[in-house]
Amino acid sequence: MAQKLPVFCIAAVASNRGIGKDRRLPWKLDGDLRMFSRLTKETRTPEKQNAVVMGRETWLSIPSRHRPLRDRVNVVLSRSLEEPPDGVRLYHGFQEAIDSLQSDECRDKIETIWVVGGSSVYEAALCICDRIYLTHIEKEFDCDTFFPVFDTQLFQPASVDPRVPKDIKAENDVSYRFCVYERQQ
Ligand SMILES: NC(=O)c1ccc[n+]([C@@H]2O[C@H](COP(=O)([O-])OP(=O)(O)OC[C@H]3O[C@@H](n4cnc5c(N)ncnc54)[C@H](OP(=O)(O)O)[C@@H]3O)[C@@H](O)[C@H]2O)c1
Incomplete structure (x- = not known):
């Protein structure tokens, strides 16, 4: 059987596990956005792209001038939308989206x-994902959306991606660090 595409979660998380407030990121960390952009865009095979899978609210939280996210296959989940936004693949369920992206047709074009x-998209993904890329923001923020608690025995920190620096970063009086957690088989 053909190799499955890797599935990775990526999020920036405050020390209270917050990820968003009023459909926005509660912080401004350009270094984190650059890392997000690099990791989600870069492919080893130049003719392939990565897919970015997101809920409808996350899609709407992206400034309109940046949507769809460039050089990536944009996948939006919604049970209410009937027509996909321009340049987007729309699915009505998480597993349906993953099955489609893992199909023979897509596997030739997509790398990761x-x-x-x-929140709920991360929750669904934690059951199947191979890695979690977290930016740990070392400060509490007032948030209305949170990253799910995950099993730290199942996902353990690992030096598996040389693109991810280990040092502590600081911007706008906020310290943060990147961490990759790998699923233990
Ligand atoms: N810090 C970070 O790294 C980070 C990353 C992403 C987002 N955020 C923040 O998080 C907030 C948005 O996240 P959110 O949790 O509120 O919303 P969300 O997950 O982006 O979107 C929720 C919507 O997505 C659709 N959806 C979700 N799971 C689905 C499924 N399994 N099947 C079909 N449709 C599904 C539903 O749309 P319908 O209602 O249309 O059915 C649902 O109402 C914003 O504040 C954003 O800035 C932060």
């Missing part, structure tokens, strides 16, 4: 499936 939020 990045799950980019929000």
Whole structure:
């Protein structure tokens, strides 16, 4: 059987596990956005792209001038939308989206499936994903959306991606660090 595409979650998470407030990111961390952009865009095979899978609210949280996210296959989940936004693949369920992206037809064009939020989409992805890329923001923020609690025995920190620096970053008086958690088989 053909190899499955890797599925990775990626999120920036405050120390109270918050990820968003009023459909926005509660912080401004350009270094984190650059890392998000690099990781989700870069492919080893130049003719392939990565997919970014997101809920409808996360899609709407992206400034309109940046949507769809460039050089990536944009996948939006919604039970209410009937027509896909321009340049987007729309699915009505998480597993349906993953099955479609893992199909023979898509596997030739896609390298990695990045799950980019929000809460319930991460929750569904944690059952199947191979890695979690977290930016740990070392400060509490007032949030209305949170990253799910995950099993830290099942997902353990690992130095598996040389693109991810280990040092502590600081911007706008906020410290943060990148961490990759790998599923233990
Ligand atoms: N810090 C970070 O890294 C990060 C990352 C992403 C987002 N965010 C923040 O998180 C917030 C948005 O996240 P959210 O959790 O509120 O919303 P969300 O998950 O982005 O979107 C929720 C909507 O997506 C659809 N959906 C979700 N799961 C689905 C499924 N399994 N099948 C079909 N449709 C599904 C539903 O749309 P319908 O109602 O149309 O059915 C649902 O109402 C924003 O504040 C954003 O800035 C932060």
